[in-house]
Amino acid sequence: MFYLVCFDIVDDRDRRRAVKIIGEYGYRVQKSVFECPGLNEKRFLKMRNRLEETIDSLWDTVRFYRLCKGCVQETEFVGVGEPPKTALARIF
Incomplete structure (x- = not known):
């Protein structure tokens, strides 16, 4: 599945950590916007959980938009x- 991940994170340190996590x-594609193609449910939940542990839920927000193949096109x-790319060029 293709996810668009957007964030608004107040603390610089937390923001850098979030960028590093989402970048994996x-x-x-923009300062606070990432495109994450080809994520299965397990990888998506792992990313989401890591971000939840990183941000301050009283001040910060991270949004995940799931897009179908037709929507991405x-x-x-x-x-x-x-x-948007439909698959990551690098291998994890």
Whole structure:
């Protein structure tokens, strides 16, 4: 499944940790937005749990948007960047 992960994290240290975690599962497309293609339920839950342990739930938020293949193919953007990739180039 393809996930779009967005966050708003107040503390710089927590934000750096979150970026590192999400970067293990996807790639950054904007400062606080990552695209995570090809995640199965187990990997998604692992990422989510790690993020829950990292952020301050009173101040921070992380949102996960699950997109079907058809929705990903219909993604539009303007400006710099590339269309969403449907699979990660690197192997974990």
